[in-house]
Amino acid sequence: MNTLKNKVALITGSARGLGKAIAERYAALGADIVINYSKDKVSADEVLSNIIAMGVKVIAVQADVSKVADLERLFAEAKKAFGKIDIIVANAGIEMVEVPVTDFTEEQFDRVFSINTKGAYFTLQQAARNVEDNGRIIYVASSTTSYPVPGMAVYGGSKTTPRYLVDILSKEIGHRGVTVNTIIPFAVDHSGIFAKADSYPALRKQLLDSCPMGRLAEVVDVANVAEFFASDLSSFVNGQHLLVNGGATN
Amino acid sequence: MSTLNEKVILVTGASRGIGAAIAHKLAKAGAKVAVNYAGGKEAAEQTVDEIKQNGGEAIAVQADVSKADEVKRLFDAVITHYGRVDVLVNNAGIMVTKLLKDTTDEDFTRQFDINVRGTFNTMREAATRLADRGSVINFSTSVNRIMLPGYSTYVATKAAVEQLTRVFSKEVGGRGINVNSVSPGPTNTELFTKGKPQEAIDRLASLSAFNRIGEPEDIAKVVLFLASDEAKWITAQNIGINGGMA
Numbered sequence: 001m002n003t004l005k006n007k008v009a010l011i012t013g014s015a016r017g018l019g020k021a022i023a024e025r026y027a028a029l030g031a032d033i034v035i036n037y038s039k040d041k042v043s044a045d046e047v048l049s050n051i052i053a054m055g056v057k058v059i060a061v062q063a064d065v066s067k068v069a070d071l072e073r074l075f076a077e078a079k080k081a082f083g084k085i086d087i088i089v090a091n092a093g094i095e096m097v098e099v100p101v102t103d104f105t106e107e108q109f110d111r112v113f114s115i116n117t118k119g120a121y122f123t124l125q126q127a128a129r130n131v132e133d134n135g136r137i138i139y140v141a142s143s144t145t146s147y148p149v150p151g152m153a154v155y156g157g158s159k160t161t162p163r164y165l166v167d168i169l170s171k172e173i174g175h176r177g178v179t180v181n182t183i184i185p186f187a188v189d190h191s192g193i194f195a196k197a198d199s200y201p202a203l204r205k206q207l208l209d210s211c212p213m214g215r216l217a218e219v220v221d222v223a224n225v226a227e228f229f230a231s232d233l234s235s236f237v238n239g240q241h242l243l244v245n246g247g248a249t250n
Numbered sequence: 251m252s253t254l255n256e257k258v259i260l261v262t263g264a265s266r267g268i269g270a271a272i273a274h275k276l277a278k279a280g281a282k283v284a285v286n287y288a289g290g291k292e293a294a295e296q297t298v299d300e301i302k303q304n305g306g307e308a309i310a311v312q313a314d315v316s317k318a319d320e321v322k323r324l325f326d327a328v329i330t331h332y333g334r335v336d337v338l339v340n341n342a343g344i345m346v347t348k349l350l351k352d353t354t355d356e357d358f359t360r361q362f363d364i365n366v367r368g369t370f371n372t373m374r375e376a377a378t379r380l381a382d383r384g385s386v387i388n389f390s391t392s393v394n395r396i397m398l399p400g401y402s403t404y405v406a407t408k409a410a411v412e413q414l415t416r417v418f419s420k421e422v423g424g425r426g427i428n429v430n431s432v433s434p435g436p437t438n439t440e441l442f443t444k445g446k447p448q449e450a451i452d453r454l455a456s457l458s459a460f461n462r463i464g465e466p467e468d469i470a471k472v473v474l475f476l477a478s479d480e481a482k483w484i485t486a487q488n489i490g491i492n493g494g495m496a
Contacts, residue, residue, distance in 0.1 A: 171494055173459075174459020174460050175460070179494075180494075211423075212419065212423025212485070213483070213485070214423075217483060222483075224483070225481070228480060228481070232471070233472065234475070235468060235471065236469075236491050236492070237489060237491055238459055238492075238494030239459065239490075239494035242484065242487060244484055247419045247420060247428070247429075247485035
């Protein structure tokens with residue numbers, strides 16, 4: 001029922017994981033796609049061929065979201081290729097878990113905040129400047145911003161700040177019919193830090209035990225909600241932060 | 251993609267307003283809809299007739315949700331007719347807006363009976379009678395977040411609904427049932443606009459980022475999403491549908 005035909009969607013960090021799943025979902029719904037990657041050109045090219053096979057138009061643009069000049073180039077190339085951008089998903093980010101407050105370093109802090117916080121802030125600024133009227137802006141946070149987990153002070157903090165920008169931007173830009181919302185995913189299985197089944201066993205068990213549905217998220221669970229926020233069904237949903245976590249309390 | 255594949259959906263208080271818009275939207279997406287009403291028999295039958303004229307499937311079932319035996323009969327009737335209930339939409343509710351000092355015992359009791367006890371009654375039946383992998387969608391309000399004078403008892407009932415939603419989601423998650431609530435802001439229904447001066451409506455509209463109040467269709471679209479398989483990983487959540495008002 002949902003269609004994104006004649007829409008252009010730009011998804012940061014879409015060579016792998018959640019970003020890839022969202023890009024491929026939007027393409028399946030008919031949108032033309034701007035893939036973004038920082039370093040992993042091989043994976044980005046794979047997503048590119050997957051999406052070409054779906055019969056929509058697609059480009060892949062290298063850009064490091066922690067550099068404003070890169071972001072300006074990313075949005076400029078998207079505009080040049082497609083003439084407009086209707087949907088922006090600020091998804092790019094890095095994870096850092098199981099590092100207690102006593103242990104994190106200045107270098108770790110700067111790296112996580114420059115990609116997750118500065119990157120999201122300037123991605124959303126570019127989005128606000130470039131999005132079409134009645135467009136959609138979506139920020140992908142993390143459930144640790146709602147349920148703090150030990151060892152995630154830096155990561156969770158870096159993902160919390162852009163939620164505040166979503167609150168403000170939704171009010172500043174609403175008059176143009178644009179909605180701005182946050183997806184807050186639970187830990188995603190088979191992706192990121194949980195790409196391998198045996199990675200972080202203690203954290204995996206703690207998260208599983210807190211979830212009534214008895215599993216971690218899959219990328220498809222998050223793509224489903226990204227579809228909702230991009231679609232006409234969410235036309236009056238603005239400035240909201242939606243947990244996608246199977247009812248988990250951790 | 252948000253098609254409901256013949257799910258059986260019970261919408262309480264669906265003869266008019268937001269409930270009727272939900273019934274229409276869900277039926278159009280392929281659901282079989284039970285249109286519950288308490289007193290508005292004619293309006294409920296008209297909603298059912300319109301759904302059928304548009305090629306949809308629906309029945310009207312009378313029951314006062316504040317009465318446990320009537321809710322049991324409501325589930326009996328839907329299950330007898332359609333064989334099961336997959337989704338419960340607890341839309342039935344009333345709103346009394348008065349300063350707390352002017353609110354009567356009866357105002358208090360009626361709102362709690364319909365809004366809280368009604369949601370409790372239907373969820374108690376749903377706990378054992380809703381199909382596995384079903385969904386429950388409850389109704390809260392965005393007024394919970396902005397504290398308008400005159401809404402004290404109404405928002406108190408809706409705060410209770412949000413808590414029932416969160417705890418019930420943990421109790422039925424094992425059967426794959428997800429339980430969520432939605433919080434509409436001011437919405438263009440007769441119930442809301444009747445007797446309100448235009449400037450009062452304009453003032454509320456100005457609180458939204460889009461400078462308008464919601465339409466019943468805006469609410470129905472989000473209920474459609476929550477009733478669909480795309481939303482199965484969302485549970486225990488509350489979604490504001492208010493154009494960014496809160």
